[in-house]
Amino acid sequence: MKRIAVLTSGGDAPGMNAAIRAVVRTGLDYGCTIFGVHDGYRGLIDDDMQELGARDVGGIIQQGGTMLGSARCPQFKTEEGRRQALANLGKRGIDGLIVIGGNGSQTGAYELNKLGLPVVGVASTIDNDLAGSDITIGVDTALNIALEAIDRLKVTASSHRRAFAVEVMGRDSGYLALMAGIAGGAEAVVIPEAEIAPERLETILNEAYDRGKKHGLIVVAEGAKNNGEKLKEYFHAHKDRIGFELRVTILGHVQRGGTPGAFDRLLATRLAAKATRTLCEGQSGVLIGWLKGVATPTPYPEIVGKHKPLDMDLFQLADVLAQ
Numbered sequence: 001m002k003r004i005a006v007l008t009s010g011g012d013a014p015g016m017n018a019a020i021r022a023v024v025r026t027g028l029d030y031g032c033t034i035f036g037v038h039d040g041y042r043g044l045i046d047d048d049m050q051e052l053g054a055r056d057v058g059g060i061i062q063q064g065g066t067m068l069g070s071a072r073c074p075q076f077k078t079e080e081g082r083r084q085a086l087a088n089l090g091k092r093g094i095d096g097l098i099v100i101g102g103n104g105s106q107t108g109a110y111e112l113n114k115l116g117l118p119v120v121g122v123a124s125t126i127d128n129d130l131a132g133s134d135i136t137i138g139v140d141t142a143l144n145i146a147l148e149a150i151d152r153l154k155v156t157a158s159s160h161r162r163a164f165a166v167e168v169m170g171r172d173s174g175y176l177a178l179m180a181g182i183a184g185g186a187e188a189v190v191i192p193e194a195e196i197a198p199e200r201l202e203t204i205l206n207e208a209y210d211r212g213k214k215h216g217l218i219v220v221a222e223g224a225k226n227n228g229e230k231l232k233e234y235f236h237a238h239k240d241r242i243g244f245e246l247r248v249t250i251l252g253h254v255q256r257g258g259t260p261g262a263f264d265r266l267l268a269t270r271l272a273a274k275a276t277r278t279l280c281e282g283q284s285g286v287l288i289g290w291l292k293g294v295a296t297p298t299p300y301p302e303i304v305g306k307h308k309p310l311d312m313d314l315f316q317l318a319d320v321l322a323q
Ligand code: ADP
Pocket: 009, 010, 011, 041, 071, 072, 073, 074, 075, 076, 077, 078, 101, 102, 103, 104, 105, 106, 107, 108, 109, 111, 125
């Protein structure tokens, strides 16, 4: 393996830059030439890439986002798009690819791998829903950002005896909401994996006030049916009967744009270095994820199309701790 391309794809995650840096410097150490592809699969299809040296990735480890850019690229879901990408790589003599991204991105990587290109993935998404990795790049930083917001909201909620709901990201997964709920001391957690009706939340909040709590805090996942907007509508529509309103804060992309913490910088560095070594040593068709404290390859067929289940014992624990 002499010429390697690296791209970041899907939702960006704090730590992606640390991963790019590790790919470039580990690859150079193996005597490879490294190309950085702009905007994920869009750059592969449009042949938009640049050679990266050690200095090009200096000063980025502490920056959120991705210096290469990221994108959702519907064209790559077509065989024609992927053939175009392969042709562009072939023209440049690139014989291996590293894909830093989440579920969709790794599905795309596997499709390319099936067409004969050696590809290795790096598990990166703030949603932490990728099979083959206990934790993914960006989760820890996103969680800390959510917690900072929750801690602040609890202060004002207590002063005014108000109820608050904080909506955190998670398109299909309640991981961020559940962990933020436990670590932030929420009265209830609403996630796609275990929906709670607004009527039940009303009871939970009332009971919390009856037990002497000064605040009522709900953490809700963006992907829940009863998301922040729905809860706001319900509590507003019934405010006279309920006796209080629910203030809703939607954190949205604020969570994704943070400065990567130590955990994510180190996780990204270790996963990406392992991915580069794996590719350079001739293995491919695998996702490098963090399993039991070790950067570990898992073959794509074992992870693609799978959704990592949430530990529902923790959902029960959140309830116990909310008393
Ligand atoms: P994430 O990787 O963060 O889950 P997406 O699901 O949006 O983000 O996927 C990112 C990109 O990966 C998509 O825009 C598309 O280019 C590519 N991709 C997703 N699913 C597939 C698929 N089934 N086949 C080929 N490419 C895909």
